[in-house]
Amino acid sequence: MTAFVRNQWYVAAYTEEVGEDLLARTILGEPIVFYRTQDGTAVGLADRCVHRRFPLSLSRRDGDRIVCGYHGFTYEPSGACVYVPAQTRIPRTARVPSYRVVEQDSLVWVWIGEPELADASAIPRAPWLDQPGWTTVRGMEPLAARYGLLVDNLLDLSHETYLHGGYIGTPEVAETPITTEVDEDARIVYVRRRMKDVECPPFYASSTGIDGRIDRWQDIEYRPPCLYLLHSRIAPTGVEPGPDGDDRGACHAEIVYAITPETETTTLDFWMVARDFAVDDEAVSEFLAKSNRTVVMQDVVALNALERVIATEPEGYQELSINIDTGGLAARRLLRKLAG
Amino acid sequence: MSAAVYRIVWAPGSDRLHGTCHCGAEHDADDPVELWQWLLAHPDHAGAETNGAAG
Numbered sequence: 001m002t003a004f005v006r007n008q009w010y011v012a013a014y015t016e017e018v019g020e021d022l023l024a025r026t027i028l029g030e031p032i033v034f035y036r037t038q039d040g041t042a043v044g045l046a047d048r049c050v051h052r053r054f055p056l057s058l059s060r061r062d063g064d065r066i067v068c069g070y071h072g073f074t075y076e077p078s079g080a081c082v083y084v085p086a087q088t089r090i091p092r093t094a095r096v097p098s099y100r101v102v103e104q105d106s107l108v109w110v111w112i113g114e115p116e117l118a119d120a121s122a123i124p125r126a127p128w129l130d131q132p133g134w135t136t137v138r139g140m141e142p143l144a145a146r147y148g149l150l151v152d153n154l155l156d157l158s159h160e161t162y163l164h165g166g167y168i169g170t171p172e173v174a175e176t177p178i179t180t181e182v183d184e185d186a187r188i189v190y191v192r193r194r195m196k197d198v199e200c201p202p203f204y205a206s207s208t209g210i211d212g213r214i215d216r217w218q219d220i221e222y223r224p225p226c227l228y229l230l231h232s233r234i235a236p237t238g239v240e241p242g243p244d245g246d247d248r249g250a251c252h253a254e255i256v257y258a259i260t261p262e263t264e265t266t267t268l269d270f271w272m273v274a275r276d277f278a279v280d281d282e283a284v285s286e287f288l289a290k291s292n293r294t295v296v297m298q299d300v301v302a303l304n305a306l307e308r309v310i311a312t313e314p315e316g317y318q319e320l321s322i323n324i325d326t327g328g329l330a331a332r333r334l335l336r337k338l339a340g
Numbered sequence: 341m342s343a344a345v346y347r348i349v350w351a352p353g354s355d356r357l358h359g360t361c362h363c364g365a366e367h368d369a370d371d372p373v374e375l376w377q378w379l380l381a382h383p384d385h386a387g388a389e390t391n392g393a394a395g
Contacts, residue, residue: 177350184344184362323350323357326372330346333376 002148002332003339004028004261005225007113009123011258011270014138015106018042022066024057026262028112032099033057037064043077044099044110050081056096106130107258107270124223128254128274135279137289138272141300145307147225147261148332150269153299154228154257155191155328157218163302167295172198173218180326187334191220191327197237203291204234207284208251208277213237220327224334230255251277265307271296346379348372361385 012025013034023034024047031047033056045066047057054070061067065082066075073094074083081094100111100118105126111118128134143150153159160169172195181190195216204210217233235250258270273292278284321329347360359367359375365385369375378385 177352179350180348182346184346321371321373323355323370323372326348326350326357326376329372329376333380 002146002151002335004264005335005338007111007117008225008338009102009109009111009118010226010260011107011268012044012101012110012260013108014140014270015042015103015108018108020061022057022059022061024055025268027110027268028261029263030112031055031057032110033066034101034108035061035066037077041077042101042103042108044101045075045077045079046096046098048096049073050094050096051084106136124227126227126229126254126256126272126274128276129256129272133279134254134274134276135285136272136274137285137292138270139289139293139296141269141271141293141296142262143267143269143300143303144265145267145303146265146310147259147267148335149303149306150257150259150267150299151222151224151228151331151335152328153303154230154259155189155220155222155331156324157191157193157220157230158324163298164295166202167291167298168201168203170199170201172216174324178324178326180330182330182334187224187338189220189222189224189327189330189334191218191222193218200234203288203295204251204253206291207275207288208234210234210236210251215239222327222331224331224338226258226260228257228259230257251275265311269296269300346376348375348379 010027012027013023017023018034019036025032032044033047034044036042047055049056049068051071051073054068056066056068059066059069064077072085073081075081075096079096079098081090084090084094100115102109102120102123104123106129109123129136158174161171161174176193176195179192197213198216200210200214215235215237219231221229232253232255233250239249241247254274256272260268262268273288344362349358351358355370356368357372357375359379361379361382363382367378
């Protein structure tokens with residue numbers, strides 16, 4: 001099993017999910033309650049009253065404070081307890097841990113690890129999610145599978161041909177060789193698959209309006225442990241970027257995943273599709289949201305099945321890896337290295 | 341991009357993988373596990389063909 005990687009930033013939620021209501025999320029086995037204070041600041045506190053462990057997410061707010069729904073212990077956004085029932089002395093240890101929370105690119109990131117090591121400048125970027133000229137559809141599916149299975153899945157897109165035929169998969173995806181690079185210092189895995197003069201899958205034919213054969217680029221950029229970017233370029237075959245980088249003849253989709261381990265065998269699968277074409281077309285948004293959720297659910301069903309297989313297999317089972325796994329193997333190694 | 345980049349190219353029309361270490365050493369294999377092991381052994385690349393770059 002790939003170990004948890006602590007001392008890292010993880011996506012806990014989309015910005016719009018954190019508001020007045022108390023939102024419960026478990027991240028790397030740590031239950032956290034998220035909410036937004038009246039001045040708009042997103043807060044994350046350990047979701048367990050210090051008294052008798054009652055989940056604060058099942059409690060209520062009193063202004064910016066949370067009042068435990070069991071006995072009324074009352075907590076500030078800092079985690080400090082300011083009220084306990086029926087006595088004036090507040091025990092010195094009456095405090096719940098608070099988490100460092102940063103909002104960036106419409107994502108709510110939380111630091112899991114030693115608080116003094118948190119550096120917000122290390123949070124990887126996905127600017128298209130919150131940028132003029134782009135439109136994003138997105139969702140989150142809980143996965144009953146360990147996060148490493150989702151990393152494997154996303155680093156080897158040849159599975160699109162078999163698992164996602166009729167949506168994003170075409171025969172050429174599995175047939176086209178890949179180039180894999182690992183930037184050891186920046187800890188990034190790149191996997192590039194450039195397809196020329198190939199069939200346009202329904203996912204892009206219907207949304208881009210491109211008729212006929214296409215050139216299709218799938219450039220993966222995985223920033224372990226949490227952020228996965230698929231820079232997808234779709235253009236009528238033969239249309240290349242200009243020498244100055246001008247690529248207005250092509251359509252671009254930035255497929256973003258945040259892979260957030262929930263427990264050792266469950267994962268929060270945040271998926272996003274940002275596009276620079278048909279940005280104001282609601283029908284295209286609806287189509288892409290529905291199609292991509294279908295694709296994600298195909299993965300969810302497959303990965304949940306894999307988790308059940310792994311749970312019952314004897315120890316020491318040996319997998320077989322072939323050329324398509326070159327990027328996935330690189331990602332696994334970086335995750336092991338980060339986990340220390 | 342920083343300098344410490346390992347690269348594996350899967351040549352179109354072939355099953356062979358071509359690996360290049362950040363030191364310039366190159367190696368071919370038909371198994372990604374073997375090729376990653378070879379690359380990550382840097383600077384101890386057994387039987388490396390090098391392009392002359394310094395390790």
